[in-house]
Amino acid sequence: MNFAPFINGSYGVTLVFLLGLGGLTFARYRRAVRRLRAVETREAAR
Amino acid sequence: MNENVLNAGRTGAAGAWLHRFANPGRFLRLVRPALPWLAVFSILITGTGLVWGYGFAPADWQQGDASRIMYVHVPAAWVAMAGYAALAGCSFFSIVWRHPLADLAAEEIGPVGAGFTFVCLVTGSLWGKPMWGAYWVWDARLTSVLVLFFLYLGHIALIRAFDNPAHGHRAAAILALVGAINLPIIVYSVQWWNTLHQGNTISFTGNSKIYITMLYPLLIASVGFYLCFVTLVCARMCAAIMERRTRGLLLAAADRGA
Numbered sequence: 231m232n233f234a235p236f237i238n239g240s241y242g243v244t245l246v247f248l249l250g251l252g253g254l255t256f257a258r259y260r261r262a263v264r265r266l267r268a269v270e271t272r273e274a275a276r
Numbered sequence: 277m278n279e280n281v282l283n284a285g286r287t288g289a290a291g292a293w294l295h296r297f298a299n300p301g302r303f304l305r306l307v308r309p310a311l312p313w314l315a316v317f318s319i320l321i322t323g324t325g326l327v328w329g330y331g332f333a334p335a336d337w338q339q340g341d342a343s344r345i346m347y348v349h350v351p352a353a354w355v356a357m358a359g360y361a362a363l364a365g366c367s368f369f370s371i372v373w374r375h376p377l378a379d380l381a382a383e384e385i386g387p388v389g390a391g392f393t394f395v396c397l398v399t400g401s402l403w404g405k406p407m408w409g410a411y412w413v414w415d416a417r418l419t420s421v422l423v424l425f426f427l428y429l430g431h432i433a434l435i436r437a438f439d440n441p442a443h444g445h446r447a448a449a450i451l452a453l454v455g456a457i458n459l460p461i462i463v464y465s466v467q468w469w470n471t472l473h474q475g476n477t478i479s480f481t482g483n484s485k486i487y488i489t490m491l492y493p494l495l496i497a498s499v500g501f502y503l504c505f506v507t508l509v510c511a512r513m514c515a516a517i518m519e520r521r522t523r524g525l526l527l528a529a530a531d532r533g534a
Contacts (some may be wrong), residue, residue, distance in 0.1 A: 236406050240399040241330055244348040247395050248322070248504060251388065252315075257509045259311075262518040263393040269525045 287530030289526055298369075298377040300517045307510050314510065318478055318503040325351070325497025333493045345403040351501035352396040358457055359505060360424060363431065364456035367449035377513075379445040381454065384512040388505060390428035393416070397425060408472055416465035416475035421459060427455040 329347025336343035363385045369378035400418065401411045412418065435448035441463045462466075466475045484491065 231406055233340060235424060237330070237341060237344050239328065240348050240402045242343045243398050243402075244326075244395050245354065247391055251391055252504075255508050255515070257333045259511050262461055262515040262522070266518045266522045266525075267422045269522050269529075273525055273529065 277379065293450075298375040300520075303377055304462060304517050308480075308486055311507065311511055311514065314503065314507040318500060318507045319498075321496060322500030322504055323422050325493055328493035333347045334492075336426055339407060341454055342403060342406050345399055346455055346490075347497045349396060349399040350494060351498040352392050352399060355505045356389060356393040356421070356424060356496055357394050357462060358428070358502065360452075360456070361459060363389060363428075363452045367452040370445060370449045373451070379449075380513055381509065382431075382445070382449065384516060385511050386428055386435065387450075388512070390425060390432060390510045392501070392505065393421065393425040393428055397421060397487055397511055400424045408491075413472050415472045416435075416469040417462065417471050419461055420462045423458055424455075424462060426449070427458060431455075433438075441473045497512055 280360060329344055330458060331348065335341045363382055366378040366382040366385065369375050397418075400421075405411050406485070431448050431452055434451055435444045438444040438447070465471060466473055477486050478494075479489070484500065486494070
């Protein structure tokens with residue numbers, strides 16, 4: 231039996247999950263930092 | 277002195293200590309500088325474990341190359357269970373000491389843990405087909421892990437199901453604590469029932485049934501997966517704290533303007 235599709239599929243799913251969730255988390259983190267900095271700067275200027 | 281008074285004092289001291297370290301602002305100050313390092317180590321160690329397992333670890337004498345799926349399936353399963361244990365721990369802290377940080381951690385652990393459980397189920401299914409001839413069987417181990425996945429989904433749904441977030445956190449914390457009974461069922465399912473899933477291969481008491489050349493990449497991949505989990509949860513918690521702070525500042529500004 232050719233195991234390659236099952237092995238590649240397992241590693242593929244894992245990598246897509248880790249990279250996908252990592253990317254989404256990084257994007258959310260950066261957005262949160264940027265928004266907080268913008269609001270704090272605006273409040274300090276008042 | 278009365279033993280109850282002593283115990284109450286001890287609980288109070290522990291509660292005060294936990295409150296001191298469970299402050300969201302202090303958490304942000306401590307964790308934010310460590311996040312880049314955590315991310316780098318997560319990528320390096322996970323990458324090492326996966327490349328070693330995929331390309332360099334020996335094939336199993338019975339299963340052949342299909343055993344390479346172990347290097348993603350087993351770490352994902354361990355992290356899925358450890359994540360749920362952490363979720364139950366946070367829920368306990370939330371119910372007993374009402375820590376805002378425990379609620380926040382529980383909220384952010386849920387989706388990450390559900391993701392790792394999903395990976396565990398999919399990779400297990402892809403391993404099952406060439407070994408058992410079926411992607412899925414209603415075996416005790418597989419079914420209990422599927423229940424774990426549904427518990428995670430239930431927690432994610434319940435925590436967001438109420439208009440008052442405190443009610444959602446309380447209900448989800450109770451679900452997480454009750455669901456923790458599933459963890460020993462997962463671990464011992466292969467001993468309590470006659471399962472198609474193989475028994476425990478790795479033991480910390482010295483009776484491991486895995487050769488060292490396969491154990492090393494497995495342990496490295498596992499450490500990498502644990503680090504990925506911790507990094508993702510910490511980054512999500514930091515983002516959530518900053519989002520709440522932003523919302524608070526905007527609300528205060530709106531109140532002043534009104």
